[in-house]
Amino acid sequence: MAAPAQLGLQNAASPIMEELIAFHDHALMxxxxxxxxxxxxxxxxLTTKLTHTSTMNAQEIEMIWTILPAMILIMxxxxxxxxxxxxxxxxxxxxxxxxxxxQWYWSYEYSDxxxxxxxxxxxxxxxxxxxxxxxxxxxxRTTLPMExxxxxxxxxxxxxxxxxVPSLGVKTDAIPGRLNQAMVASMRPGLYYGQCSEICGSNHxxxxxxxxxxxxxDFEVWASYLYIV
Amino acid sequence: MLRHIFGQxxxxxxxxxxxxxxxxxxxxxxxxxxxxALFNPDVCWDKKNNPEPWxxxxxxxxxxxxxxxxxxxxxxxxxxxx
Numbered sequence: 001m002a003a004p005a006q007l008g009l010q011n012a013a014s015p016i017m018e019e020l021i022a023f024h025d026h027a028l029m030x031x032x033x034x035x036x037x038x039x040x041x042x043x044x045x046l047t048t049k050l051t052h053t054s055t056m057n058a059q060e061i062e063m064i065w066t067i068l069p070a071m072i073l074i075m076x077x078x079x080x081x082x083x084x085x086x087x088x089x090x091x092x093x094x095x096x097x098x099x100x101x102x103q104w105y106w107s108y109e110y111s112d113x114x115x116x117x118x119x120x121x122x123x124x125x126x127x128x129x130x131x132x133x134x135x136x137x138x139x140x141r142t143t144l145p146m147e148x149x150x151x152x153x154x155x156x157x158x159x160x161x162x163x164x165v166p167s168l169g170v171k172t173d174a175i176p177g178r179l180n181q182a183m184v185a186s187m188r189p190g191l192y193y194g195q196c197s198e199i200c201g202s203n204h205x206x207x208x209x210x211x212x213x214x215x216x217x218d219f220e221v222w223a224s225y226l227y228i229v
Numbered sequence: 230m231l232r233h234i235f236g237q238x239x240x241x242x243x244x245x246x247x248x249x250x251x252x253x254x255x256x257x258x259x260x261x262x263x264x265x266a267l268f269n270p271d272v273c274w275d276k277k278n279n280p281e282p283w284x285x286x287x288x289x290x291x292x293x294x295x296x297x298x299x300x301x302x303x304x305x306x307x308x309x310x311x
Contacts, residue, residue: 085293
């Protein structure tokens with residue numbers, strides 16, 4: 001989850017998010033360089049006593065400021081397209097999870113196991129234990145195995161929602177009548193928080209998502225325990 | 230029209246990179262659109278002979294323009310035939 005007053009991206013928990021963070025740093029550095037160059041040139045132009053009033057024939061500089069921005073744009077576009085195609089890849093998922101948005105909670109179904117499904121409501125503030133996060137905790141966390149490719153099928157039962165977990169680089173719209181597919185994979189165990197990202201009514205800000213990634217053996221124990229109950 | 234453009238280019242050679250980049254970008258966009266129209270299995274041109282090409286996907290064909298990690302020629306078909 002985000003630290004207080006955090007401006008940057010959250011720490012990556014999946015390989016895709018690492019790529020996104022690296023690309024973001026690359027593009028942001030280019031933006032900072034161009035902006036500081038432009039600001040410096042503006043300050044030079046505003047503080048000079050020299051003037052030039054005749055039309056200039058400036059072929060060389062025109063060539064430079066056509067070719068250089070084109071090169072910069074290509075340098076931004078190629079990694080961007082690579083990541084775009086990478087996020088679209090699906091490599092033999094180990095598990096399939098259905099995340100269905102409702103007003104105003106998420107329900108999860110693990111159809112690979114028989115009858116494993118539950119709803120995930122927000123934990124109201126007056127029920128929180130010390131140390132828990134306001135507006136981010138849920139009653140039933142979505143438990144998943146780490147280091148496994150998981151296919152998440154996202155849909156909605158009423159209005160538009162969006163299933164987003166920033167640490168894993170996932171944000172996929174939940175559209176009624178449509179199944180959207182996203183791949184989720186975490187490299188380490190932990191809790192990853194997200195919030196509904198498409199306006200869906202009065203409690204749109206109060207339907208968070210908590211993914212709990214645990215070791216593989218513990219996940220099998222959890223799934224069998226819920227299945228029996 | 231073209232002669233007029235050549236005259237301008239001779240007087241202002243800095244127009245050459247402009248034409249090159251805009252031409253490459255426009256040509257690239259057109260070629261990609263053509264590729265999508267002709268090779269994308271979601272597109273149906275011939276309703277009589279090939280009405281639903283999205284039902285005839287092979288496990289080893291790559292339909293995307295660029296594949297980063299997945300080598301489609303090495304995949305195996307794991308589903309039953311209809």
